[in-house]
Amino acid sequence: MNSQLLSLAIWVPILGALPVFWIGSERRALVRWLSLLVAVAGFLVTIPLYTGFDVSQAGMQFVEKTPWITRFNVQYFLGVDGISMPFILLNSLITIFVVLAGWEVIEEKQAQYMGAFLVMSGLMNGIFSALDGILFYVFFEASLIPMYIIIGVWGGPNRVYAAIKFFLYTLLGSLLMLVALIWLFLEAGGSFSILDWHKMHIGMAPQILIFIAFLVSFAVKVPMWPVHTWLPDAHVEAPTGGSVVLAAIALKLGAYGFVRFSLPIVPDASHHLAPMMIALSLIAVVYIGFVALVQTDMKKLIAYSSISHMGFVTLGFFIFNAIGVEGALVQMISHGFISAAMFLCVGVMYDRMHSRQIADYGGVVHTMPKFAALFVFFAMSNSGLPATSGFVGEFMVILGAIKANFWMGFAAATTLILGAAYTLWMIKRVVFGPVGNSHVAELTDINGREFLVLGLLAVCVLAMGLYPFPFTEVMHASVDNLLKHVAASKL
């Protein structure tokens, strides 16, 4: 199959960002509309990836392969399977929302702001479609830069600390990954192809080392307990759009790394270390759930909630059954919608009140009823209410966990109580009750643009909750293949 669709998905937003930069922030209207145009075009070119996807095929589709650095046999090698394809669509869709969310509220350097997000969107698509180790690494590291800039330039008062913490945390992790990539290159007889690595036999000791090298890198990104503390800081300081991309897409990169690298390349080490991974995941679900409960800053609360929900993803991967792995993937997509929506909701309030403190609110429903309805809806999906996407992934992972071990399912299912407790307690204090103060009394309800963004996300969340079939359908073949692969020893 020969197709340039993946290249388009990567380069349309990146190249489209160039004229946005060039126009400059003085011509704001033009910048916005052009950014929106690029974002929409970037999403449209990804749609054929879904419609043209062959669900019966487990292997890579839409493959592109050209030599890049011939000296080290590095290839420009792209392709997607049922695991990675949905994320390209998700990422491109979220980019549209991010552009719309920054429409009026970003007053300084808007061209650079929009451009940075467009570039990042392209780089993310590159990460999800790269099949060459070095190409993956380049996209992976390059994506740090726009995010670093977004937090560092458009962030809150403590943005520099947060940006550096974010950058160092993630960079240190990925250096070990580079070592592992080079080792695999040498061991594979001079190939950086990830698909070649999947087939390679590796001894137990190196498998463990490689697993740990990848783990450090990916665990930081997910983030897994105990390397999660950069996330709340980054979210608090990031502008709304930054938080949205961070939560909806960037966190998925680490989880994706586990299924693309760790599980198939070093299956024996994955099995051997699975109890540790499961333990860390369950700690994330329970421990972080309690921590989220006592947060006083809404963004921090949602950041901790994100960590807790991502615990389900890593849990699902390491119980090695189909419903668990597919549940984890569904959870990743669903969390993309819900966390994006939650951060956008906080952004809507922050734009008006310039406060994220729960204590500064109360009775928002009386002044912003439309917004309140949407916020409560997303809060309910964040607590895993059936018929919303938040339920599907958690439900599948819990079923998978009970199948693997009752007590694992037991610990995971506590999210039913904890997730509802921290989310709805926040809702109680922010949305309901008598009007909290004169600032709340002066709030104006969401405008058409905000309503459009949140409304579209609500439709996504509801659609995925009512009819998840199309989402799991595309995953089946690839997940089955992955599990077969993981079950076979490579020693």
Place this chain on the structure above:
Amino acid sequence: MKTLYLMVPLAPLVGAILAGFFSSLLGRAGAHTVTSIGVAISFVLSVIIFQDVQAGHTFNGTVYQWMESGGLKLEVGFLIDQLTVLMMLVVTFVSLMVHIYTIGYMAHDEENWPEGSKAGTNSYQRFFSYISLFTFSMLMLVMSNNFVQLFFGWEAVGLVSYLLIGFWSVRPTAIYANLKAFLVNRVGDFGFLLGIGLIAAYAGTLDYAQVFAKRNELAALTEAVTGWPLITAICICLFIGAMGKSAQFPLHVWLPDSMEGPTPISALIHAATMVTAGIFMVSRMSPLFELSDTALSFVIVIGAITTLFMALIAIVQTDVKRVVAYSTLSQLGYMTMALGASAYSVAIFHLMTHAFFKAVLFLGAGSVIIAMHHEQDMRKMGGLRKYMPITYATMLIGAIANAGLPPFAGFFSKDSIIEAVHLANVPGAGFAYFCALAAVFVGGLYSFRLIFFTFHGEERFRKAHDDHGHGHDAHHDAHDDHGHHGPVEPHESPKVVTLPLILLAIPAIASGWLIGTILYGNWFGGAITISEVHKGMATMAHEFHGIFGMMTHGVTTLPFWLAIGGAATAWYLYIARPDLPAVIKQKLAFPAMILEEKYGFDRFNDWFFAGGSRLLGRGLWKAGDQVLIDGVMVNGSAGAVGWFSSLVGLIQSGRIYRYALGMIFGVVALLSLWRA
């Protein structure tokens, strides 16, 4: 037929969507019309389907495939049999009555909202949207043919309950109560989900029929990790879900607080339908529960505790709605005992009669509350019977039925439960029988106390109102609007309120007479399975000789005289010697305090679970995240890097002779290595 089945839940959903999203467009009349028509369509279709099922046409089929993963097919589908169709009739009928009643009850809802609140501008329409959405969810729950859809309905009714308890979201008590209700229900759902997970793991399917087909295989297994007998583990987990939804001890704590919601939903959700979802679910699962005597024993004991101890609290309550709420808890306990006694059909029968008489009691209480201008304290009522005769008559019917006196509906269902518990042979049945009998006396007492306190005796509202002035600020405007500046002059409620009361009072009297058909004619057919070893129902069927036989026998048995005794005690205490209750309360201060404190559950939960969680969360956050991870690990390693670089920095002094010296040493070292 399948289209009809689909239309039953969809008609109220369409009504809910229209009233919710197009509230300004439709206006008040439009909103209550579309939602009421939607529910009316559901009711009529339910009647048609009922007749079809009577003719022997049951149905079990898929609507669409929701998802498939790991060989597990999850579908949305309907199972239509006698059990389903009975529930559909009860739900749609009570819902329709409540829709009509709400037109009157919520007519002045704008008075309940602070001035300028935009949430208050179309609260009337929103309320109708919610109750229709509830009807949709409840129908999805009862019509489901699989566990996923059951869980969907289960949580969806919880959501609507949350929205409706907190409907008057400006009141701190309401939004405390709705959060509490949701979280306590989630504790139950936690168990429920584990039960569903065990079924999926061991049966490999979540379709009822397929699971039931494998029930004997499941019964032979033990859970791999825990070593528990599988079927017992599954049933107890599922029952924990029922304990949450049907408010069984110790997860009962949310139901009394849910009275913060508007009265129509107390009748619809927190008495007639949603809280009975647990009873329905266990009956639906009778093929599984029948295989575990341990689970049945657990069920009967929990039911027994709930029945007696919640009835006792009802005696000391002074809020008219809360008396009815505790009475509901006690009645739900009866149903649960019936489940534990393997008398599933009796539980469903009581569910049905209770839905009617409890809806009457709640809606009647609401009618009283309207008349008293949102006063709910019975100590400020009394003597209302001559002002509101219809409300009085219907509530009296409800109270007699609640007390279980013949020939009212409650007698037949409650007496059957007591008999079934008497005949049950699972461990704990003896204790349950004692609780059931004791609760009959208490039930008679609190039911008639409610009636006497509210409708008879001195007209305390005149005095109380003069003393108290306007206690409730939220309703201050309401008084002015009605021009009541002096003492309240109670009056009968409008027709939209009394008509549903009358229509519900009829089945509150007569629905019990169907006992022969529903319980003893094998009416439920294959919908309910009873194991051969549980002979209670068979014995009762043998002893049943028509409703007149049952009544003439009933008046010679202990339960009847206990109920009469309770009623007589109420008469003595609240009509003959109204000075006595205060004296008794003084003499028995300690037991009275225990009951008024509701055994201390709320206090304990607030302190231990809510407070403990926050303490734990704060501890993990401060000690774990901030001190250990960020302090020691992150900033610690940053500090270590700084310390190391300052050490290395010493070498970079910038003095040429030091560098030269270093180079010489280096060259020497390299050379010596080279030679070796």
